[in-house]
Amino acid sequence: MSCLKVRHLCLILAFLYLLALPFQAFATEKVYTLAIVPNLPAVTLHKNWTPLVEHLSRQAGIKIELKLYDKITAFLEDTKGDHVDFMYAAPNMFYLAYQKQKYIPLVRGSNMLRGQVFVRKDSPYHQVKDLKGKTIAIVGPKNVCSVITRHALITGQQIDFNVSFSGSTINVAKSVLVGKADAGATLDSSMIDDFPEMQKEFRIIMKTPEVASHPFAAHPRVPKKIRDAVTKTLLDLDHTEQGRKMLKAVKLTAPIKADYQRDYAFFADVNFDLLDKQQSQ
Structure with missing residues (x-):
């Protein structure tokens, strides 16, 4: 083979190699999954x-890449296992996943969450102790309002009560209004934001202590450089109107850096096994 032909062949091979580089890079690019709680x-x-x-x-x-779920149980199973890189979860669900995988909370909204117990305005029940043996409507067994409110009732008020899981805040309110439940429990913000016209129908008889809101967290295997970049990007979004719209859509309004000990260690005192037994009764 002549030198000219060899040179020509080498140029062709070099061109094909360069052409293949982008495809090789794409094929080997790491894809990080972000699991979102199905709320x-x-x-x-x-x-x-x-x-x-x-x-x-x-x-x-x-x-x-987003990873979405139809059921909370599937979300919990994935986040407790070694299947996702980033997660956005209710604080109680984050805590359960943290116990298994030591997720690092990066950012959360600056708002705090608080549960409330309410009755109809004409209800004969005026104190939480009056609900002993009565039925309290709650959205669902694993919702943060359910966990922090039942924890407060059981440990702080030390009363036994029946639970009716209603599926949504509006259903909880309706259950109390029509008398299917003696009281209801929701996040105070849910009633204020979603159904303000209904507030006049109820009387609040208990509020729980505040807890930090949902964290955006990373699995510890995610390199610190990437965790830091994600944290900075989320915090920087609060500096522009368009960024604030994106944050509001995912309920990360006015984001701040999250801290496990400050924000979520509270849940170490929650008896999740006891709450699970209550939901199965």
């Missing part, structure tokens, strides 16, 4: 989270 329909979560995930991917220089 809304999957189609709504996808719409709300996609702009933020795309922005995070660009700014942090990584590829992030």
Whole structure:
């Protein structure tokens, strides 16, 4: 083979190698998963989270994919196992996952969460102790309002009561209004934000201590450089109107750095086994 032909062949091979590089890089690019607690329909979560995930991917220089779930049990199973890199979860669910995988909370909204117990305005019950042996309507067994309110009732008020899981805040309110339940328990913010017109129908008889809101957390295997980039990107979004819209859509309003000990160690005092037994009765 002549030198000219060899040179020509080498140029062709070099061109093909360079052409293949982008495809090789794409094939080996690490894809980070972000598990989202299913507190809304999957189609709504996808719409709300996609702009933020795309922005995070660009700014942090990584590829992030959403992982959505139909059921909370599936979400909990995944996050307790070794299946996701980032997660956004209710504080009680984050704590359960932390116990298994030591997730690192990066950012949370600056708002605090608080449960409340309420009765109809014409109810004969005026104190929490009056609800002994009565039925309290709650959204669901694993919702944060359910966990912190039942924990407060059992440990602080030390009363026995029956639980009716109603599926949504509006159903809890309706159950109390029509007399299917003697009292209801929700997050105070849920009633204020979603059904303000109903507040005049009820009388609040207990509020729980405040707890920190949902964290955006990372598995410890995620490199610190990437964790720091994600944290900075989320915090920086609060500096622009468009960024604040993205944060509001995913309920990370006015984000601040999260801290496990300060924000979520509270749940170490919650007897989750006891609450699980109550829900199975």
